[in-house]
Amino acid sequence: MTKKKATKKKATTKKKASTKKKAAKKVAKKTIKKKKVSAHKIKPGMVFEYDAAPESSAVVNIKPKYDLFIGNEWVKPESGKYINNENPATTESLGKFAVGNDKDVDKAVKAARKAYDGEWGKMSGKDRGKYLFRIARILQERAREFAVLETLDGGKPIKESRDVDIPLAAAHFFYNAGWADKLEYVYPGKDVKSIGVCGQIIPWNFPLLMAAWKIAPALACGNTIVLKPAEQTPLTALLLAEVCQEAGLPAGVVNIVTGEGPTGAALVAHKDVNKIAFTGSTDIGKLIAKNVARTNKKLTLELGGKSANIVFADAAIDQAIEGVINGIFFNQGHVCCAGSRLLVEESIHDVFVKKLKKRMSTLRVGDPMDKNTDIGAINHKEQFDKIKEMVAAAKKEGCDFYQPEVKVPRKGYYHAPCFFDNCSTSDSIVRDEVFGPVLSIMTFRTPEEAVAKANDTQYGLAAGVWSEKGSKVHQVAGALKAGIIWANTYNKFDPTSPFGGYKESGFGREGGRHGLLPYLEVK
Amino acid sequence: MTSVTVKMPGGGRISIPHFPIDMVNANERASSFTTRSIKKQSKMDALYLAIEMTDLTTLEGMDTPGKVKQLCAKGIHPVPQHLLKEVSKNYDFREIPSVAAICVYPSMVPHAVEALAGTGINIASVATAFPSGQLDMRMKIKEVEKCVKDGATEIDMVIDRGAFHQGRYQKVFDEIVAVKDACGDAHLKVILETGELKTYDNVRLASWMAMEAGADFIKTSTGKVSPAATMPVTLIMLQAIQDYYEETGKKIGMKPAGGIRTAKQAVHYLCMVNEVLGTDWLSPDLFRFGASALLNDLIKQIFKQQSGQYYYDDILSQD
Numbered sequence: 141m142t143k144k145k146a147t148k149k150k151a152t153t154k155k156k157a158s159t160k161k162k163a164a165k166k167v168a169k170k171t172i173k174k175k176k177v178s179a180h181k182i183k184p185g186m187v188f189e190y191d192a193a194p195e196s197s198a199v200v201n202i203k204p205k206y207d208l209f210i211g212n213e214w215v216k217p218e219s220g221k222y223i224n225n226e227n228p229a230t231t232e233s234l235g236k237f238a239v240g241n242d243k244d245v246d247k248a249v250k251a252a253r254k255a256y257d258g259e260w261g262k263m264s265g266k267d268r269g270k271y272l273f274r275i276a277r278i279l280q281e282r283a284r285e286f287a288v289l290e291t292l293d294g295g296k297p298i299k300e301s302r303d304v305d306i307p308l309a310a311a312h313f314f315y316n317a318g319w320a321d322k323l324e325y326v327y328p329g330k331d332v333k334s335i336g337v338c339g340q341i342i343p344w345n346f347p348l349l350m351a352a353w354k355i356a357p358a359l360a361c362g363n364t365i366v367l368k369p370a371e372q373t374p375l376t377a378l379l380l381a382e383v384c385q386e387a388g389l390p391a392g393v394v395n396i397v398t399g400e401g402p403t404g405a406a407l408v409a410h411k412d413v414n415k416i417a418f419t420g421s422t423d424i425g426k427l428i429a430k431n432v433a434r435t436n437k438k439l440t441l442e443l444g445g446k447s448a449n450i451v452f453a454d455a456a457i458d459q460a461i462e463g464v465i466n467g468i469f470f471n472q473g474h475v476c477c478a479g480s481r482l483l484v485e486e487s488i489h490d491v492f493v494k495k496l497k498k499r500m501s502t503l504r505v506g507d508p509m510d511k512n513t514d515i516g517a518i519n520h521k522e523q524f525d526k527i528k529e530m531v532a533a534a535k536k537e538g539c540d541f542y543q544p545e546v547k548v549p550r551k552g553y554y555h556a557p558c559f560f561d562n563c564s565t566s567d568s569i570v571r572d573e574v575f576g577p578v579l580s581i582m583t584f585r586t587p588e589e590a591v592a593k594a595n596d597t598q599y600g601l602a603a604g605v606w607s608e609k610g611s612k613v614h615q616v617a618g619a620l621k622a623g624i625i626w627a628n629t630y631n632k633f634d635p636t637s638p639f640g641g642y643k644e645s646g647f648g649r650e651g652g653r654h655g656l657l658p659y660l661e662v663k
Numbered sequence: 664m665t666s667v668t669v670k671m672p673g674g675g676r677i678s679i680p681h682f683p684i685d686m687v688n689a690n691e692r693a694s695s696f697t698t699r700s701i702k703k704q705s706k707m708d709a710l711y712l713a714i715e716m717t718d719l720t721t722l723e724g725m726d727t728p729g730k731v732k733q734l735c736a737k738g739i740h741p742v743p744q745h746l747l748k749e750v751s752k753n754y755d756f757r758e759i760p761s762v763a764a765i766c767v768y769p770s771m772v773p774h775a776v777e778a779l780a781g782t783g784i785n786i787a788s789v790a791t792a793f794p795s796g797q798l799d800m801r802m803k804i805k806e807v808e809k810c811v812k813d814g815a816t817e818i819d820m821v822i823d824r825g826a827f828h829q830g831r832y833q834k835v836f837d838e839i840v841a842v843k844d845a846c847g848d849a850h851l852k853v854i855l856e857t858g859e860l861k862t863y864d865n866v867r868l869a870s871w872m873a874m875e876a877g878a879d880f881i882k883t884s885t886g887k888v889s890p891a892a893t894m895p896v897t898l899i900m901l902q903a904i905q906d907y908y909e910e911t912g913k914k915i916g917m918k919p920a921g922g923i924r925t926a927k928q929a930v931h932y933l934c935m936v937n938e939v940l941g942t943d944w945l946s947p948d949l950f951r952f953g954a955s956a957l958l959n960d961l962i963k964q965i966f967k968q969q970s971g972q973y974y975y976d977d978i979l980s981q982d
Contacts, residue, residue: 188705188934189705190699190702190705191700454683458902459685459692463688502938
């Protein structure tokens with residue numbers, strides 16, 4: 141006993157002695173020469189802090205002023221008008237870019253027509269493929285530059301532009317390059333021909349990727365292009381113009397006319413354009429459809445969505461949480477196929493929401509250039525205001541609101557992730573597309589009810605089904621009216637897979653063999 | 664959700680849920696923890712913490728009392744004294760802590776006890792016919808009792824994977840209960856040997872079963888089967904611990920073992936523990952690394968952080 145006490149005393153007098161006595165109690169016979177060193181200042185409850193890991197913006201060279209890219213040359217706009225481009229993360233300026241008017245659009249269409257009637261139109265598929273492969277490789281080589289530029293211009297996390305946007309854009313060029321000399325096999329037994337000059341209008345949520353989705357199949361099929369990037373995010377499309385130059389693409393094959401709404405309208409209205417491809421909001425899509433209706437232009441539209449993510453009680457819950465998080469908070473929710481409606485089986489609702497809250501509290505909102513950031517800046521001020529407005533309106537409608545306490549930078553347009561629980565199908569937050577990091581949650585009891593609720597929308601772009609029961613997944617997926625159905629995953633994209641919607645989400649498909657059809661005449 | 668029902672020793676039944684795991688998404692989530700960038704001070708804290716979480720292990724057929732004594736000496740003072748004097752001049756030097764435990768075979772327990780006397784370092788003994796577990800249950804219990812009597816303060820048992828794959832869950836459960844009983848005051852770590860359970864569904868089921876049966880820690884592997892500990896398997900077990908805590912209020916510890924050789928890997932694991940379970944688990948009481956080569960790398964990284972340069976390998980003892 142005395143010996144034991146002595147041991148204890150000795151141990152405690154020494155600096156930073158261990159608190160563990162178990163071993164000492166049992167064996168205290170030998171003279172003690174050594175003792176456990178317990179140096180830690182880290183006690184339970186230590187803060188594990190992430191450090192800022194900002195990507196350097198030194199790799200990009202942003203010009204003070206960008207002109208229009210017509211016939212492989214940089215051309216000043218007829219109007220002489222330039223507008224300011226803003227970095228949404230800091231509200232700092234990223235230079236100015238030209239605003240094209242109808243005269244500029246006409247110039248671009250003429251250049252495209254000349255190329256179509258000339259070298260490009262007569263080129264063999266094999267040779268066209270070479271150019272596309274070249275563009276794909278240059279995109280890969282300059283991937284870092286593109287990723288940084290995309291993040292600066294659009295506010296999306298560098299993690300996403302680096303790992304998703306740019307590699308996928310390159311993949312689309314590679315994939316379509318392979319088709320260029322195999323078009324006769326797209327529809328076996330049929331003869332296919334290119335269409336002519338394509339007018340393409342793309343959105344601000346995936347600027348380069350959407351450009352790739354549009355340009356790659358159009359070129360593979362032998363068309364020429366006038367592309368109008370979104371006024372919020374013109375930079376990567378303009379860098380892509382440089383890539384086209386670098387790849388030695390013949391003049392006029394790809395023309396890029398920046399500008400706002402009227403520029404797009406001029407392109408849609410131009411008499412010598414054979415096809416319009418538009419990705420963007422449903423409202424503008426409807427307007428374009430009206431204007432195209434009286435002409436002989438072909439049209440494909442990829443519009444909004446209010447996609448459902450259906451989680452059954454027999455799903456792998458922890459992984460479904462990841463899928464729901466990725467579904468709605470990927471790219472700040474600026475995704476046309478975002479899983480913005482969560483349908484969760486009533487029996488697991490409480491558990492699921494609890495886990496969802498816990499997971500959301502670990503999301504990091506902030507500087508998009510930081511490699512740790514999960515949610516970056518809202519793309520531009522107008523969208524930022526719209527999201528805030530819709531959230532405020534939904535709060536008034538009486539849905540249960542949750543938003544984790546996360547630090548948000550003071551400057552720039554940041555919106556913390558949030559959700560509305562216990563919503564019903566008639567609530568506007570369930571019906572209207574927010575295009576932001578806002579989730580609405582409803583419950584269901586049976587697979588039939590899940591399908592009915594998922595289909596109860598004017599949109600029909602995508603849906604997710606979460607269940608470990610294969611037969612149920614197939615049954616439900618078959619009954620859903622949506623163009624893309626993911627099972628036990630969400631927001632996974634691949635150039636071989638067609639993408640497009642039902643109902644007000646548009647018509648036409650992009651990607652895969654189906655994505656070639658809008659750029660071909662089938663005889 | 665389907666479940667497995669097992670009889671409790673004192674009568675009554677409990678059901679162990681078959682909680683499905685999606686492999687693809689689990690792997691993806693686990694890999695996300697490897698891309699975090701951590702503040703310098705937090706990294707330093709994590710490296711120190713990892714040393715204090717280490718169960719320094721030797722489990723070889725050729726283990727001898729001499730080898731165990733050497734390992735114990737290293738566990739107490741991981742850095743030789745002469746080197747310590749030199750590095751103590753470094754900026755922001757803190758004393759290198761001892762490890763959490765020395766992990767040995769049962770026959771080596773008395774030698775470890777002798778070498779660690781009075782240090783407060785735990786003596787962990789593997790038991791229950793480690794690593795296969797293919798032995799009669801009574802003899803497994805005898806082995807555990809002997810280890811505890813010899814002075815082991817922690818018992819690392821293996822579950823009967825054969826019985827698990829046969830669907831004889833009751834046997835698996837009863838064994839853990841009986842071993843826990845034989846442990847007395849000693850802490851019980853239950854090794855699932857995830858490399859033999861193969862699927863994440865099995866790992867989740869076995870984790871829950873072990874926790875219900877009285878495990879203080881759940882542990883991935885023996886280190887004798889490949890793959891040993893992996894990030895996704897550890898993630899599945901951490902999530903099970905989290906759910907068990909939500910349901911019962913009991914905090915169960917976690918020990919990935921085997922295959923964690925670098926400080927970088929250790930920091931990745933700690934990031935994952937922090938994000939899944941929170942800071943309460945960032946303590947040797949609730950998280951351990953079963954490792955041997957890891958220790959030297961942790962020390963080298965600490966010296967690197969402090970002095971800005973790497974020390975060469977031979978400067979530390981290679982035990």
